Amino acid sequence: MRQLAAEAMQAWLAGEHERAERLARAALATQPNDPNALQVLGVACLRNDRVAEAVQHLRAAHDMTRDNPLVLNTLGVALRRAGDVSGARRAYARAGKLGSADAWRNLGSLERSENELDAAMAAFEKALALQPESPAAHAGLAQLYELRHDLERAREHAERALRLDPKNELALLALGQVLLRERDWMGVEALLTPLGRDAKATPVNRAIAIGLVGEALDRAGRVDAAFEAFTAANMLQRQLHAAALDAVESPFHPATVARLTRFLDREDVGAWTHPKSDRQPAPVFLVGFPRSGTTLLDQILSSHSGVVCLEEKEILAPIVADLLSDEVLLTWRALPESTIRARRRLYWQRAETAARTPLGARVLVDKLPLNLVLLPAIARLFPDAKIIVALRDPRDAVLSAYQQRFGMNAAMAQMLELQSAARYYDAAMTLWVRCREKLPLRFHEVRYERVVDDLEGAARGLTTFLGLDFEPAMLEFAATARRRDITTPSARQVIEPLYTRSVGRWRAYAPHLKPVLPVLAHWAARFGYPP
Incomplete structure (x- = not known):
């Protein structure tokens, strides 16, 4: 039966995910505590959005292996998706201490989403201590330094990430933000337009890239092109967030x-x-x-x-x-x-x-x-x-x-x-x-x-x-x-x-706002704003 668990692991690594799940379930039918089969089944459930079941199997795998950093890191992923931030934080930190750079990167991402920027920076730095050439960790730090207004360090980490991985989306976005704040409108457009058009990029990052290009075009006074960019970014967002x-x-x-x-x-x-x-x-x-x-x-x-x-x-x-x-x-x-x-x-x-x-x-x-x-x-x-x-x-x-x-x-x-x-x-x-x-x-x-x-x-x-x-x-x-x-x-x-540049900006966009101006003009008049 342990052979079935080993075959399940091999099938998963080969990309045969459905077969791997079947083999893992067969192995667990006779060996309910086999850690490899539990790990494969947990990852399979996670892949198919059966998050609660994934947490159950990965916890069981952890109970059997205790200090396996790969299992702990994957358990952290499952717990985060289940909304258990504290549990995910503990699992990532333990896996990181056991030598998993992936876990430190995941912890950095989690802490950033929780607006714990100091903790996020510390986690990404620990990832780099284990893997100095990690583009993901450099990209994570680039975004954090930009948020903290340290543009020099943000650029340094973004450029290093892009030397290691020229298509790293987070590094491109971080560098785009730096260029925007440096008023390099053409630089933003040149850097991020390809990302916005890249069908292989994540839709979220494509929308962010297109929106940043829109901001650059707006600041450059190219109103029509800016509005087109904002509309394209929003169309992507609507597809992603139809449920909202x-x-x-x-x-x-x-x-x-x-x-x-x-x-x-x-x-x-x-x-x-x-x-x-x-x-x-x-x-x-x-x-x-x-x-x-x-x-x-x-x-x-x-x-x-x-x-x-x-x-x-x-x-x-x-x-x-x-x-x-x-x-x-x-x-x-x-x-x-x-x-x-x-x-x-x-x-x-x-x-x-x-x-x-x-x-x-x-x-x-x-x-x-x-x-x-x-x-x-x-x-x-x-x-x-x-x-x-x-x-x-x-x-x-x-x-x-x-x-x-x-x-x-x-x-x-x-x-x-x-x-x-x-x-x-x-x-x-x-x-x-x-x-x-x-x-x-x-x-x-x-x-x-x-x-x-x-x-x-x-x-x-x-x-x-x-x-x-x-x-x-x-x-x-x-x-x-x-x-x-x-x-x-x-x-x-x-x-x-x-600054006053944001007062009356709508006038430059009036042709694009024409369908909604009657509704908004009513409130503008009621609040005493000029027509």
Whole structure:
């Protein structure tokens, strides 16, 4: 029977995956603990997206072999795909300590996805200590150094990766970002256009490459070519993320936004009762349509000694998601105090974990732009919360959202097409206006254009609203941004001095925006923007 397990391993290595799985199952029928058969079956299940079964078999293989780095590394892959980040982290680290450079690289990738950039750098460095000529490790470091604004080291590692592997996609993208920040528009186009056209490249990286070319073309003033690039990148993204478009159960899906708007239209908010606040000060929520300046406001506020900002952590949404169906919304007036208190406690627990620092008496600012559409739930749990609403010319906001490559969810998927982005803007702003009219929350609007024109005035307005004294450090927000690991598309802009080139950008793209201008012009007029 051990011969069957050996044959299964040989078949797998030869690319005969279905035969390998059959042989592995046959071997395990008589030898349930054969580690080789368990490993083959675990990898086969992983390949066929049977992740839970893969974890089961790979754990069993690990139990039989204990310190086999290949099994541990593969178990780490399975655990990560199963959503067990802590388990994957342990498996990768153990495999790495046993000499697996692949495991250190996988750990670096995991840590980067978790925004643990120091840990990611350390893992990639350990991979290089084992394999100094690893293009993947050099590419990983290139991306991290670029995120940390160390362009010299980013270029060094990217170029080294490309000498070892001229088609390394991550190295190409990292070098493209460096060239973009160095204002080498033609260099970006020359470097990344082939990657965007490479049918063998991963669709995600192709979309990123095409989007970066679009940014370079935009900055070079080649508007028509830029719009064509952004549209091509978004078409690829739509194919990849079709499921997000249909995720009607998401708190951020257009269907949820419409449901909450209908609910507020008919609800007597004055009939709500609220238990006394468990702690003070209440959280502050920084919201707005994507690309309306929330990341800039985050950096300004984070420069204040009395403020702790959470950067785009989905803390609130999972806590209130089950309260947003039509059936449950009908029960909001009678929502038990115990339910409200329990969810408040859970919110604070998760917020303090995400903050990674004791809050003390400091003001917590929860910055997640699309919590804008969860304002009714915020009012139900935290009626004394303060809301900072970032506003920007609707035409600039929607255009900029169309041009970005966001992490994908049910809301961000709407930005991949102009018409759906404009519809989402219309729905979100309609809900916000209802919230402003009916909810007991305190609102403070901050316009992106005013921040650019009068930073100190905007900063003083924020501190007055929050009951804090103004601090001059708020005007040095770029220095704060350089010290933080920012994961939003604005990360590279907020380390620069304020600029006005993003104000009124939509005018250059007006012919391309023509189908959605009527909807957006309505909101522009309502907010007082010029036609």
